[in-house]
Amino acid sequence: MPESMGRMLEILRGFGFPIRATSSTPSRDRPRWSRNSLWWGRSSRFPALSRGSGIRRAGELFWRCSGEAHDRNRLTRLDAGDCARGSDRDEEGGPPNEPANLVHVLTSVAAQRGVKPDRMAEIVWGTVAVSFRNERGMTGQSPGVDASGVRCRLKAQSGFGLCWQSIVLEEVSCHVLRPDYFAYVLFMLPALILAGVATILTKTRFANTPTTRPHRELRGRRRQECCWIAKAFRVSRSRKSAVLSDHYDPRSRTLRLSPDVYSSPSLSAIGVACHEAGHAMQHSSGYALLGMRSALVPAAQIGSYATYFLFPLGLWMQSPGLIKLGFCSSRRWWPFPS
Amino acid sequence: MTLPVEWDASSRAKRLMVSSGIVTHQEQGDAAKVLNAAFLTYVASALSALLTLLYYLLRSGLLGGRRND
Numbered sequence: 001m002p003e004s005m006g007r008m009l010e011i012l013r014g015f016g017f018p019i020r021a022t023s024s025t026p027s028r029d030r031p032r033w034s035r036n037s038l039w040w041g042r043s044s045r046f047p048a049l050s051r052g053s054g055i056r057r058a059g060e061l062f063w064r065c066s067g068e069a070h071d072r073n074r075l076t077r078l079d080a081g082d083c084a085r086g087s088d089r090d091e092e093g094g095p096p097n098e099p100a101n102l103v104h105v106l107t108s109v110a111a112q113r114g115v116k117p118d119r120m121a122e123i124v125w126g127t128v129a130v131s132f133r134n135e136r137g138m139t140g141q142s143p144g145v146d147a148s149g150v151r152c153r154l155k156a157q158s159g160f161g162l163c164w165q166s167i168v169l170e171e172v173s174c175h176v177l178r179p180d181y182f183a184y185v186l187f188m189l190p191a192l193i194l195a196g197v198a199t200i201l202t203k204t205r206f207a208n209t210p211t212t213r214p215h216r217e218l219r220g221r222r223r224q225e226c227c228w229i230a231k232a233f234r235v236s237r238s239r240k241s242a243v244l245s246d247h248y249d250p251r252s253r254t255l256r257l258s259p260d261v262y263s264s265p266s267l268s269a270i271g272v273a274c275h276e277a278g279h280a281m282q283h284s285s286g287y288a289l290l291g292m293r294s295a296l297v298p299a300a301q302i303g304s305y306a307t308y309f310l311f312p313l314g315l316w317m318q319s320p321g322l323i324k325l326g327f328c329s330s331r332r333w334w335p336f337p338s
Numbered sequence: 339m340t341l342p343v344e345w346d347a348s349s350r351a352k353r354l355m356v357s358s359g360i361v362t363h364q365e366q367g368d369a370a371k372v373l374n375a376a377f378l379t380y381v382a383s384a385l386s387a388l389l390t391l392l393y394y395l396l397r398s399g400l401l402g403g404r405r406n407d
Contacts, residue, residue, distance in 0.1 A: 184393060187389060187392075187393050188386060188389050188390070188393070190385065190389070191382060191385040191386035191388075191389050192386070194378070194381065194382040194385060195379065195382035195383065195386060197378070197382075198375060198378035198379040198381070198382045199379060201375040201378060202372065202375040202376050202378070202379055205371050205372045205375050206372055206375075267365050267368045267369040267372070268368070268369060268371075268372035270355060270369060271351060271355065271369035271370070271372045271373050272372065272373075272376070274350075274351035274352075274354050274355045274369075275344075275347050275348055275351040275373055275376070276347075277350075277351065277354060278346070278347030278348065278349075278350035278351040278354065279343070279347045281347075281350050281354070282343065282346060282347060282350070287343070287346065289342050289343050289346070290343050293343055
């Protein structure tokens, strides 16, 4: 398989497409753990909604760890006995997780996937590669394949003075850093379609509505109206040139209108301006829901910043749940601002 | 939370436009079209937020989803 093809497949897999690699290794020669569909996770009735993607499984196998995470000089134990070579297992708690053993596992993975061992760093997560460099001076850096998120997490982690192989890496990379985007997109498809239709409708209608007649009286009336609004509220022309970025800010009692709306005589611009004025009227008449909404704004803002304190807190307390929560609350992972 | 607020603002806007004489009755329909389309975007964002929440709930197994971690 040409290399570029492999990369492409890798990326597709990363998005959750269930693509199977063909392996030249006969199945009886494969190590035991590879039968556990290492790269694909367990099969499911709903494959697109299943969590198991291969790399995540591998991460799980390699990096499940326990309370030893504080020990800097030691790789974490492999928890799943399945991932050990038969001869390397010791009876008492899985294999001793020596780097040599991990090298063997990784080499087998490389062989299984038809990757040369010297390109091994490409097929594993950044966690593994970086950890190797850390432990044994191996200079395997993952050059970008799925590793960006993990690498930056590693940086954050070292910044907190924790060891490299903490449970954080596994949990984050398994479940939150790399969610099943394919399933997510499928799930969100109705909303995506609706959003697309709505945006297109808004833009075309906004662009296609006729302008008001250049009637002097009408203009005068409109100006009066604007003056009335301007008296009660500040109307400012927003510097942002973003289309339809108009809003009413209850804190400063300002109608912020985008240049298009502010200076256009078109009916739709009037409509939008009046809509924002409607918010202002709600404000002036003490409309309860508007108050509740503006009360919720700070909470939403805190929520979007929650990741900055939840994630470090989770690192510190070594609580995967907290770390997950911290990541989920980060709006960077959400396709829509909500 | 956003939806009723926006809906109310839109209806107020429609009334305001006509009552203040900015827009004539013939033109009202055109202006209302834009407002309705804009409202549809709010519906879409509400729906996506709802689905996102549902998705994470399902994934975390809170809604009877399979827990496999």
